[in-house]
Amino acid sequence: MTATAVRARGATGSGRLPGAWRLGMHRGALELRQFFRRRDQAVFSLALPVVLLFLFASIFRDSVAGTGVTASQLYVPAMMAAGIMTTGFQSLGISIAVERDEQVLRRLRGTPMPPAAYFLGKVWLVLVTAILETAVMLAVGVTLYGVELPAGAGKWFAFGWIFVLGLTACALLGIAISSVPRSGASATSVVVLPFLVLQFISGVYISVGTIPGWLLGIGALFPLKWMCQGLRGVFLPESARMLEPAGSWEYGRIALVLAAWCAGGLLLCLLTFRWKNRRDG
Template identity: 70%
Template sequence: MSTTGKTALPRAWSLGLSRGALEIKQFVRQRDAVIFTFAFPIVFLALFASIFGEEFEGTGATASQIYAAGMVAAGIMSTSFQSLGISIAVERDEKVLRRLRGTPMPPSAYFLGKVWMVLATGLAETAVMLLVGSTLFGLDLPTSVSKWLTFAWIFVLGLAGCALLGIAISSLPKSGKSASSVVVLPFLILQFISGVFIPVNQIPDWLLNIGALFPLKWMCQGLRGVFLPESAAVIEQAGGWEYGKTALVLGAWVVGGLVLCLLTFRRWYVRPGGPGWWRPARRRARPPARRTPCP
């Protein structure tokens, strides 16, 4: 109880935790979404590992191991970028954000709840992918603490950057029905030019340079460095894992993604005709109508 006799409102952090628990419950209750979200990277891993199962010459790693590392990175981006980009656009179209404006919950708590949901689903899907990859496709789990620490910071930075990018891109679809098309297409293209579906040594350099502008390529490269032997670094464009550049690019996407989120949502929610949850749109006062005197 405050000195003025009014009950203090919960802070945004505690509200974000509560909102995150609600988001996780809603996700778990959608069984079809849970099944397809977790099954998508596993099915593609099984297909590519079965088709291209031979060992890459001079690398000491099989194609299934290389694909398994890439699919772990794709799973992280799927549960963050794709999930948030579609779900927020659908909720905006269904006027969920407008209804939340009538509650004391600040916008930061809403987005914190989304981040907690992404963190929980990302951890779960990564654990499933590592289990499937190590038991069925020969993926060697790290045995040193340094490798696991490398995996941890790649996971955190990659998840955060992709989540912020997903929040930003959710403002592009005009409606919830078009959200899947707008979000899935760039994600699918990035998987082809970032070393998920096609080994990086078989991708033209100009496409790899385009993929290097986005976080997925660096997540794939960093995770290959964690799970593959050192001899497999010859397949990379630079001939090495480049952990320093990976941390720099992923960190830049976290900062840039946050700025992009603030800019896109401010522009969307402030403009006239927008949903008006972040800030109400300012309406211009109409000039008084001119009255013609009666003859």
């Protein structure tokens, strides 16, 4: 039995385990403690998008003609979206693959803890770290690059559902791709490569107006491109819409694509997730 389950059992004062939700809360607290105890990993994970933003925004600072925004301001929402996907897709995909390789998942599966509690723990970890990272990125964008916070409730509502749907879709894809690496040692290469490619063809590092149409079409099949576009709509003035291929923010299409990826990601998880390595049978 895991330490999480033992503590939860003691908290109930009976021999019966609490429900998956309560165990998931305990599991989430454990995941967060483990994450922040590895200080080098925590600092690197939270600081990498900020460092990349600083580098790109320092190199590309010119105003974009006819939009009222600078190239630096365009990078802020794009890097924010990339940070959300880093937390939900990259970090989660690698960590689960490593835990599977180290037999952590197999041991957890043999305990009375409901499987849902494990995933709820990951949800809390991803949610808290994504909120922290987004807050840091937003603070840097407002302070250093003149990005203005939305004035109306409608924009904040749009930010909320883009954040929730985008993070959910990315986290489900992270869980699904965690079953692809054959070992924990290969997980970083397997997960980082497609994410790196997506960042280049989704408008994170390069303006969508300069990406070849066929590459942008491939990027449009995945959540990151739509998260970048939606967050640009939230934090940039309406005049910046002209930079989008459709000439508008397309919030309806963004919602449909992200919701579709949430459903598709869940299906992929159900079909592909494994508690043990292939070599274990």
